[in-house]
Amino acid sequence: MKFRCDRDDLSEALQTVQRGVSSRPGIPALTGVLMQVAPEGTLTLTTTDLEVSARLTIGVEAQEEGVALVPARLLGDTVKSLSDAPVEFEADQAQARIRCAAYEGALRLLPAEDFPALQPPSGIRVSVEAARFAEGVGQVARAASRDEARPVLTGVLLEVSREGLTLVSTDSYRLAVRELVATAGGEARAIVPERAMSEAGRAAGGMDKGDVELFVDESQVSFEIGNLTLTSRLIEGEFPNYRQLLPEAYESRLTVSRQQLIDAVHRVGLFARDTSPVRLEFNALGVKLSSSSPDLGQAVEAVEARYEGEDLTAAFNPTYLADGLAAASGETVRLEVRDGLKPGVVRGESDDFTYLVMPVRLPTPVG
Amino acid sequence: MTRAETPVLERVPGQKPAMAFLRRAVERPHHAYVFAGPEGGGKQLAARAFAAALLCERGTGCGRCRACRLALEDRHPNVFVVEPEGRDIHVDTVREEVWHPAYRTAPEPGRKVFVIREADRLNLAAADMLLKVLEEPPADAVFLLLSARPDELPETVLSRCHIVTFLPLAEGFVVRTLEAEGVEHGLAVLAARLSGGNLGRARRLATAPDGLSFRDVAARALERAEQGTSGALDAAGLVLEAAERYRKGLKDELERDLAPFLDERGRPEEAYRGAIRRLEERHKRRVKRAERDYVDWVLLAVSALLRDAVASAAGLGREALINPDRSPIARSVVAAVSAMVAVEEARAALAEDVNLNPRLVLERAFLRLGAASS
Numbered sequence: 238m239k240f241r242c243d244r245d246d247l248s249e250a251l252q253t254v255q256r257g258v259s260s261r262p263g264i265p266a267l268t269g270v271l272m273q274v275a276p277e278g279t280l281t282l283t284t285t286d287l288e289v290s291a292r293l294t295i296g297v298e299a300q301e302e303g304v305a306l307v308p309a310r311l312l313g314d315t316v317k318s319l320s321d322a323p324v325e326f327e328a329d330q331a332q333a334r335i336r337c338a339a340y341e342g343a344l345r346l347l348p349a350e351d352f353p354a355l356q357p358p359s360g361i362r363v364s365v366e367a368a369r370f371a372e373g374v375g376q377v378a379r380a381a382s383r384d385e386a387r388p389v390l391t392g393v394l395l396e397v398s399r400e401g402l403t404l405v406s407t408d409s410y411r412l413a414v415r416e417l418v419a420t421a422g423g424e425a426r427a428i429v430p431e432r433a434m435s436e437a438g439r440a441a442g443g444m445d446k447g448d449v450e451l452f453v454d455e456s457q458v459s460f461e462i463g464n465l466t467l468t469s470r471l472i473e474g475e476f477p478n479y480r481q482l483l484p485e486a487y488e489s490r491l492t493v494s495r496q497q498l499i500d501a502v503h504r505v506g507l508f509a510r511d512t513s514p515v516r517l518e519f520n521a522l523g524v525k526l527s528s529s530s531p532d533l534g535q536a537v538e539a540v541e542a543r544y545e546g547e548d549l550t551a552a553f554n555p556t557y558l559a560d561g562l563a564a565a566s567g568e569t570v571r572l573e574v575r576d577g578l579k580p581g582v583v584r585g586e587s588d589d590f591t592y593l594v595m596p597v598r599l600p601t602p603v604g
Numbered sequence: 605m606t607r608a609e610t611p612v613l614e615r616v617p618g619q620k621p622a623m624a625f626l627r628r629a630v631e632r633p634h635h636a637y638v639f640a641g642p643e644g645g646g647k648q649l650a651a652r653a654f655a656a657a658l659l660c661e662r663g664t665g666c667g668r669c670r671a672c673r674l675a676l677e678d679r680h681p682n683v684f685v686v687e688p689e690g691r692d693i694h695v696d697t698v699r700e701e702v703w704h705p706a707y708r709t710a711p712e713p714g715r716k717v718f719v720i721r722e723a724d725r726l727n728l729a730a731a732d733m734l735l736k737v738l739e740e741p742p743a744d745a746v747f748l749l750l751s752a753r754p755d756e757l758p759e760t761v762l763s764r765c766h767i768v769t770f771l772p773l774a775e776g777f778v779v780r781t782l783e784a785e786g787v788e789h790g791l792a793v794l795a796a797r798l799s800g801g802n803l804g805r806a807r808r809l810a811t812a813p814d815g816l817s818f819r820d821v822a823a824r825a826l827e828r829a830e831q832g833t834s835g836a837l838d839a840a841g842l843v844l845e846a847a848e849r850y851r852k853g854l855k856d857e858l859e860r861d862l863a864p865f866l867d868e869r870g871r872p873e874e875a876y877r878g879a880i881r882r883l884e885e886r887h888k889r890r891v892k893r894a895e896r897d898y899v900d901w902v903l904l905a906v907s908a909l910l911r912d913a914v915a916s917a918a919g920l921g922r923e924a925l926i927n928p929d930r931s932p933i934a935r936s937v938v939a940a941v942s943a944m945v946a947v948e949e950a951r952a953a954l955a956e957d958v959n960l961n962p963r964l965v966l967e968r969a970f971l972r973l974g975a976a977s978s
Binding site: 351456471 | 681704710
C-alpha cells in the first residue's frame with residue numbers, strides 16, 4: 238500500500254483512534270493500528286482492545302491500496318514529531334516506510350491477519366443531536382459504579398424507544414437519568430461500559446454541529462461521530478428497574494441558586510467523613526447545612542432559598558449530592574425531599590434530567 | 605488424511621475416553637470443565653483443541669478455518685488464558701482476565717472460552733471470585749480448569765464443573781511417539797519408563813544432552829550412602845551440588861530462549877512485552893522449582909534402583925526392570941524395601957512442605973538408607 242497525506246491530518250487521526258483504547262498485554266496485534274487504503278482515496282485507521290474499538294476514515298492521496306498493521310504508539314509518536322510537510326507512507330509485507338521532508342523511517346509491521354475481526358455497526362439506528370448527547374453522557378457517567386462486584390452497575394443503560402433515548406446509571410447510592418430527544422428505528426436496551434460511553438461523549442462534544450448516530454444490537458453498540466466510529470462490547474445482565482425508584486410527586490421542594498448550594502456543600506462537606514454526612518435542615522428561610530467530625534471540628538452555613546413544605550432534616554453524602562448539583566443544568570436547581578429516609582431528588586431547570594441521591598440515616602436523638 | 609485436515613479433537617493422541625467425551629460435549633457444552641490428570645498427559649493440547657471446536661466457524665473443529673487456527677495457537681480474541689504468576693493465581697488476575705470479560709459480550713461473535721492453567725494454584729480469594737462467576741455463568745462462556753491436583757481445588761468450585769479425566773499416557777504410546785521423533789528404541793523405552801506417562805518429561809529425558817544424568821547421581825549417592833555416617837552426608841551433598849548445576853544450566857537455557865525477543869539493551873521489544881512477561885514468569889517459576897524437581901528425580905531414581913534390586917532378587921528378568929540398561933545392585937529384599945521406605949518418605953516430605961530444608965531431609969534419608977543396608 239502507498240499513500241500521501243497531510244501531516245496534521247494523519248497525526249490527529251492517529252491520536253483520535255488511540256485514545257480510549259487501552260493496550261491489552263499478551264496480544265501483540267492489539268498494540269497495532271490497522272491501516273487500510275482504498276483506491277477512492279481514503280485511509281481507514283482501526284484500533285481495538287477487544288472491548289472498545291475505534292475506526293476513523295480520512296481522505297488521502299491513494300497511490301496503491303492495501304492493508305498494514307503498524308505499532309500504534311511508535312507510529313503516533315513518529316508522525317507527531319515530523320516537520321510540517323506532506324507525509325509519504327509505503328508498506329510492504331514486512332515494514333512500513335515513512336518519508337517526510339528529509340526524514341525517512343522504516344517500521345517493522347505486525348501480522349495483519351492477527352488483528353481481531355470487528356463487526357460493522359448494525360441493529361437499531363438512533364439519531365441524536367451531538368451536543369445534547371455529549372451533555373447527557375457527562376450528566377450520567379459520574380453516577381456509574383466503579384465496583385466490579387456488580388458488573389451491570391459499571392455501565393450506562395441505553396434505553397431506546399420511539400419517543401427518544403434515555404441514559405441511566407446508578408451505583409446504588411445515587412441514580413442519574415437523562416432523557417434525550419432522538420429519532421429511533423425501533424426499541425432497544427443495552428448496557429454500555431462507562432469508559433466507552435464517556436469516550437463517545439467526549440468525541441461528540443468535539444463536534445460543532447450535527448448528529449451522533451447510534452447502532453444498538455445484542456452484542457455491541459456503535460457510535461458514529463463525524464468520521465469516527467466507536468464500537469463497544471456490552472455488559473451482560475439485567476439492569477435494575479430504575480423507573481420504580483423515581484417518585485411520582487414531591488412533598489417538599491427547595492428552589493435555590495445552583496452555584497451557591499454547590500459551594501456551600503463543598504465548604505461544609507470538608508468536615509464530613511463516611512460516618513458523618515452533611516445535614517440539611519430545610520425551613521421557610523431556606524436550608525441550613527452543617528457537618529461535624531469529633532476529630533476535626535464542625536461547620537455551619539445557611540443558604541437563603543425558596544422552600545415549600547414542612548420543616549425537616551435530611552443528611553447526604555456531600556460528594557454524591559454535589560455531583561448531582563453539578564450535573565444539573567441552569568442557574569437554579571430544585572431539590573425535592575420527603576423525609577430523612579427517602580431519597581432526595583435533584584432537578585435542573587428543565588425536566589429532562591433527574592438525579593436521585595440516597596440519604597444517610599441520622600442517629601435517633603436520645604431522650 | 606494430512607494433519608491439517610484432521611478435525612482438531614482427533615489430534616490429541618493417547619487420551620481416547622477423554623477426547624470422545626469432549627467430542628460429544630462440543631454441541632451442547634456445560635459451562636465449566638475440570639481437565640484432571642498428571643502433567644504431560646495432553647491437557648493443554650486438549651484444551652486448545654476443545655476451544656477451537658467451540659469457536660470453529662463450521663462448528664466442528666475443522667482445524668482449517670481462521671478461528672480454529674487462532675485458537676490452536678492461544679491467539680483467538682475470545683480465548684482468555686490465565687496461569688499462575690509466581691506461585692499462585694492472584695485475585696487481580698482473575699478479576700481482570702476472567703471476571704471482567706466474562707460479563708462483556710464476546711470480542712468476536714460466538715462463545716467466550718476461559719482456560720485456567722494449573723487451576724489448583726488459585727489462591728483463596730481468586731477461587732472465590734471464580735466461584736462467583738461459575739455460580740452465575742454468562743450464557744455464552746465455557747470455563748476450562750486444568751489441574752494435575754484437582755483434589756486441591758475447593759469443593760465448591762469442583763462441584764460446579766464436569767470432570768474430564770486424563771490418564772497417564774500408556775508406556776507403549778510414549779515409546780512410539782518418541783521413536784517417531786527419531787529417538788532410538790532402547791532410549792525411548794528407558795525414558796518412557798522413567799517418566800511415568802509424562803510425554804514432555806520423557807522427551808526431555810531422551811533428547812536433552814544430560815537428560816539422564818540424574819540416574820548416575822542417584823547411583824553414586826546410593827553407593828556413598830552405604831559407607832557409614834560421613835558417606836551418607838556426602839551423598840546428600842552430592843545430590844545438592846548436582847541440583848545446583850541443573851538449576852544454573854536451566855537458567856542459562858531460559859535466558860537463551862528469551863534472547864530473540866529482546867532488543868540490544870536486553871529489554872523486551874514493545875510489541876512482545878505482554879507475551880514476554882508471561883514467558884519470564886514461567887521461567888522464574890521453573891528455575892525456582894528446579895532444585896526441588898531435580899532432588900525429586902534423583903530420589904525417584906534411587907527408588908527405582910532399589911526396586912530393580914527387589915525385582916532381581918525375586919528372580920525377574922531384565923524386561924521387568926525400570927532400568928533395563930543397568931545391572932541391578934545386589935541387596936536383600938528386606939534391606940531394599942526398608943531403604944525404599946526411607947526414600948519415599950523423604951520425597952513425600954519435600955512435596956508436602958515447601959519450607960523444609962532439602963539438605964536436612966536428604967541427610968536423614970541417606971542415613972536411614974545406609975543403616976538399612978548394613
